[in-house]
Amino acid sequence: MTGYIVRRIGLAAVTVLLVLLFAFSIIRLIPGDVVQLMVAEQGYAADVEALRRQLGLADPIHVQFSRWMGNALQGDFGQSLWTKRSVVEELKRRLPISAELGAYAIIFGLAIGLPVGTLAAIRQDSWMDYLARSSAIALLSVPGFWMATLILVFPLKWFGWTPPLRYYSWTDDPWQHFTFFLLPAAILGYALAGGIMRLTRTMMLEVLRQDYIRTAWSKGLRERVVVVRHGLRNALIPVVTLLGLQFGFVISGTVITESIFNVPGVGRYFFESILNRDYPAIQGIVFFTASIVVLLNLVVDIAYAYIDPRIRYL
Amino acid sequence: MSGSVTLEQAARIEIRGRRLPAVLEWTWRFMRRKPLGFIGAVIIVLLALLAITAPLSAPYSPTEIHAADRLQGPSPRYLMGTDNLGRDIFSQIVWGARISMYVGFAAVLLSITAATLIGVVSGYFGGRLDATMQRLVDAVIALPGIFLILTIMAILGPGMNNVIFALAVGGAASNSRVIRSATLALKEMTYVEAARVVGSSHLRIIFVHLLPNVMPAAITLATLGLGAAILAEASLSFLGLGVPPPNPSWGSMLSGAGRRFMLQAPWMAFFPGLFLSLAVFGFNMLGDALRDLLDPRLRGFR
Numbered sequence: 182m183t184g185y186i187v188r189r190i191g192l193a194a195v196t197v198l199l200v201l202l203f204a205f206s207i208i209r210l211i212p213g214d215v216v217q218l219m220v221a222e223q224g225y226a227a228d229v230e231a232l233r234r235q236l237g238l239a240d241p242i243h244v245q246f247s248r249w250m251g252n253a254l255q256g257d258f259g260q261s262l263w264t265k266r267s268v269v270e271e272l273k274r275r276l277p278i279s280a281e282l283g284a285y286a287i288i289f290g291l292a293i294g295l296p297v298g299t300l301a302a303i304r305q306d307s308w309m310d311y312l313a314r315s316s317a318i319a320l321l322s323v324p325g326f327w328m329a330t331l332i333l334v335f336p337l338k339w340f341g342w343t344p345p346l347r348y349y350s351w352t353d354d355p356w357q358h359f360t361f362f363l364l365p366a367a368i369l370g371y372a373l374a375g376g377i378m379r380l381t382r383t384m385m386l387e388v389l390r391q392d393y394i395r396t397a398w399s400k401g402l403r404e405r406v407v408v409v410r411h412g413l414r415n416a417l418i419p420v421v422t423l424l425g426l427q428f429g430f431v432i433s434g435t436v437i438t439e440s441i442f443n444v445p446g447v448g449r450y451f452f453e454s455i456l457n458r459d460y461p462a463i464q465g466i467v468f469f470t471a472s473i474v475v476l477l478n479l480v481v482d483i484a485y486a487y488i489d490p491r492i493r494y495l
Numbered sequence: 496m497s498g499s500v501t502l503e504q505a506a507r508i509e510i511r512g513r514r515l516p517a518v519l520e521w522t523w524r525f526m527r528r529k530p531l532g533f534i535g536a537v538i539i540v541l542l543a544l545l546a547i548t549a550p551l552s553a554p555y556s557p558t559e560i561h562a563a564d565r566l567q568g569p570s571p572r573y574l575m576g577t578d579n580l581g582r583d584i585f586s587q588i589v590w591g592a593r594i595s596m597y598v599g600f601a602a603v604l605l606s607i608t609a610a611t612l613i614g615v616v617s618g619y620f621g622g623r624l625d626a627t628m629q630r631l632v633d634a635v636i637a638l639p640g641i642f643l644i645l646t647i648m649a650i651l652g653p654g655m656n657n658v659i660f661a662l663a664v665g666g667a668a669s670n671s672r673v674i675r676s677a678t679l680a681l682k683e684m685t686y687v688e689a690a691r692v693v694g695s696s697h698l699r700i701i702f703v704h705l706l707p708n709v710m711p712a713a714i715t716l717a718t719l720g721l722g723a724a725i726l727a728e729a730s731l732s733f734l735g736l737g738v739p740p741p742n743p744s745w746g747s748m749l750s751g752a753g754r755r756f757m758l759q760a761p762w763m764a765f766f767p768g769l770f771l772s773l774a775v776f777g778f779n780m781l782g783d784a785l786r787d788l789l790d791p792r793l794r795g796f797r
Contacts, residue, residue, distance in 0.1 A: 192630070199634035204646075211649045315531055318783065322775035324726055326733050327749055327768030334757045334764070433641035437730060452734070455645050463646075471637040478637075 186483055193479045197472050204467040205246050208460055236262060238460075249464065258468070259461035261454075268465035271450065276469065278348075279439070279446035283431040285366030287424060290373030295413070295420070297374075298381025303408055305386060313378060320375030325368045325434065329441045332364065346443050365442040369434045373427065380423055384416035391415075422485075425477045432470055525784075532784020538777030542770070546592035553586035557743045569762055576762040578748075579755075584762060587743040588770050594744050595774060598659055599725040605663035606670060606724075607717045613667070614674025615705055619682060619697070629675075635668035641730070648731060653739040658731060662724050670716050677712045681705055711789035718782035722775040729771050745771045 233239045237248070252259065258268040294317075301313035336342040344364045349357040388394065389412055397407045435448030447466060454462040526533040545552055554574070555561075561581035569576045575584040617628040635643065644665045651657035681687060681704070690700050731737035732746025740747065748767040757764050 192633075195630055196633040196637055199630060200637050203634055204638070207646055207650065211646070311531065314783075315534075315780070318531075318779045319772075319776055322722065322726075322779050323772040324729055324768065324775075326730065327764070327771065330749065330754060330757060330764050330768070334761050338758060338761065429637075429639040432639040436641050436645070437733065440734070451642060452645065455649050467638065467642065470639055470642070471634075474637045474639070475633075 182486070185486055189479055189482055193475045196475050197468070200471040200475075201250075201464070201468055202246065204471075205249070205464060206242060208455075208458070208463050209242060211455075211458055249461075253468065258465040261462050262459050263457055268461050271462070272447065272465055272469060275445060275447045275450050278444060279432070279435050279448060282362055282366055282369065282435060282438070282444060282446060283428075285362050286370035286373060286431060286434075287427075289367055289370030290377050291424075293371075293374040294377025295381055298378040299385055299408065299413055299416075301378070301382045302385030302389065303404075303412075310382075313382070317375040317378040317382075320371050320378075323371075325372065326437050326441060328371075329365075329368050329438070332368075333441075344442075348443065348445055362444075365438050365444055368442075369431065369438045372434070373424075373431070376427070377420060377424070380420050381416060384419050385412055388412050388416045422481055425481055428477055429470075429474050525788075529784035529787065531780050532787075535777045535780025535782075535784065538773055539781060542592055542774055542777065543596060545589055546596050549589050549593050553583075553589040555583040555586045557582065557587040557590040558741055559583070559586075568760070575766040576760060578760070578763050584748075584766055587748060588745070588767055591743040591745045591748065591767065592770065592774070594655070594738055594742055595725050595728060595771070598655065598662070598728045598738065599721045599778075601659045602662035602666070602724045602728075603717050603720045605659065606666040606720060607713050609663065609667040610670035610716070611674050611706070611709060611713050613671040615678050615701060615709060617671070618675040618678030619701060619705060625675075632668045632671060635664075636672070640665050640727075644727065644731065645734075645736065648736040653736060655738050655742065658728055658737055661731075662727050665727065666720050666724065670720065673712060673716060674709050677709045678705055681708050715782060715786045715789055718778055718785050722778035722782065725771070725778070726775050 230239070237245065240248075249259065256269065258272075260267050261271065297313050297317075301310045304310050332344065336344075345357065345361045348361055351358050389408075394407060394411055397411045402411075432448065435444075435446055436452050437448075438444065439446045439449040440452060447470070450462065451466050453459075454466065525536075559582060561577060561583075563581065564573065564577050565579055565581040567573055567577040567581075573583050573585065575588065577583055578587070613628065613632070617625045617632075644661045647661035647664060648657060651660065687700060687704050690704055695703070728737055728744070729746030729749065732744045733750040735747075735750065737746050738744040745767040749764050749771075754764060
């Protein structure tokens with residue numbers, strides 16, 4: 182087991198390093214580098230070169246990479262080329278906001294997905310099952326940005342109501358802070374609800390065929406006890422796992438959702454940084470998000486190997 | 496004499512006895528067994544027909560400007576209203592269906608081909624090659640999808656082919672994982688072992704035994720991927736990095752002017768989104784049903 186864990190951690194470290202190397206080189210392929218954007222065709226060639234040297238962008242790419250890695254290992258991820266603000270500080274401010282948004286979205290997804298998925302499984306092939314299955318697919322199909330646009334337009338047109346679009350920090354106004362997140366979280370969460378619904382149904386169907394479920398029935402237990410305590414509990418493991426692995430999807434979703442609802446989180450930061458060619462910011466974001474993804478995968482793998490020894494194949 | 500029927504005759508009688516051609520019968524069985532998947536297929540066929548016959552089914556040219564009829568609501572003359580330049584929304588949607596379908600199909604074809612190649616080679620040869628390839632795949636998967644796609648679009652600049660390429664790269668890595676695991680299971684099958692024993696070359700085993708057998712998985716991934724690709728193209732257009740104007744794209748109709756005029760003319764954003772959702776819904780429903788029918792590992796689940 183120890184050997185397996187050590188190998189796993191080693192592989193995870195390699196993956197993060199590869200992601201970084203990959204991100205580091207491809208963002209430098211984006212035409213029109215940051216210096217060109219900064220001087221916006223108004224600088225002379227000499228100024229451009231000086232600025233590039235000053236920002237450390239004139240060095241060969243492997244020199245830049247090792248310098249960045251050296252600093253990163255000491256916790257210094259540099260500063261934004263535009264705002265001069267420390268990338269770490271910026272992420273410290275923005276990661277919790279995106280994480281809160283993501284957490285509400287996941288809660289929303291679970292609150293809808295689990296009960297409906299379970300219901301669909303215990304009433305398999307009934308009209309309820311068909312309704313649940315088609316609405317799960319519908320939830321996965323309707324684009325969040327369209328739904329967001331509709332929610333911004335129609336209530337305003339008909340009732341003169343707009344959702345809160347100004348972010349308040351937790352310390353300023355807890356209630357405003359919370360209500361601000363509701364709509365974006367629901368938009369981000371309904372696709373998750375669709376996915377959770379489907380997986381819960383599939384897993385429940387499998388669990389409900391097991392011998393111990395038949396035993397539970399024949400003991401004369403009530404339906405609720407059989408379904409919830411014997412069924413759902415066992416079906417939940419893969420569902421929760423999937424949720425952990427959906428982190429990347431949630432992050433992807435934040436890019437658009439945060440732009441629409443003015444959420445000052447990581448997703449919007451990334452989009453702006455890409456448009457501005459803000460290399461240190463992009464590298465920092467990629468490093469942290471990729472590390473979280475890899476870490477979650479690692480935890481899931483190790484937990485599985487711990488539960489089921491047959492998995493230690495690597 | 497009349498009592499004895501040879502096997503061959505029996506087969507012929509059986510064939511003549513069929514009331515429907517095979518294709519129709521298959522469709523009929525599919526409809527009975529997978530009603531939801533069938534609905535999905537119908538939606539896709541209708542949208543595809545609309546896209547193919549765009550020059551006939553669109554009442555106007557998508558770029559034709561009716562200056563006097565700007566921001567008109569839905570009416571018999573303009574089924575889904577007009578936009579801020581007086582262009583017919585319905586005609587734009589019909590032509591936009593072409594773009595969406597084309598981008599979706601091209602991206603998925605590219606992505607599945609690459610994924611199948613990577614997955615089969617990595618899974619079949621195993622060992623150090625597999626380990627190296629899988630670390631690279633890990634790295635691509637660890638990057639949230641939209642980061643990769645946005646970066647590629649920023650590098651390549653706007654353009655339809657660039658969108659296709661970016662979407663293909665975005666989907667290929669995780670798809671190759673599925674193909675690889677299918678290959679790993681197939682590799683242990685007796686018939687593959689037998690082929691190896693009689694001395695078949697690697698190339699022969701891959702092309703004759705493995706590729707045909709990963710096809711069901713690939714087709715399923717492709718159908719589900721089509722919905723995802725169409726959605727991703729629209730998201731990119733929404734962020735202003737998708738298929739550039741004047742090509743009518745569902746995503747860009749929803750973003751720029753569609754959002755600026757959303758209060759005066761909500762139909763400008765409503766209808767493109769509706770068609771977008773319908774298309775993705777259709778592909779997802781069909782893909783779901785195909786997965787049940789084609790993928791042996793999930794067969795018998797329902």
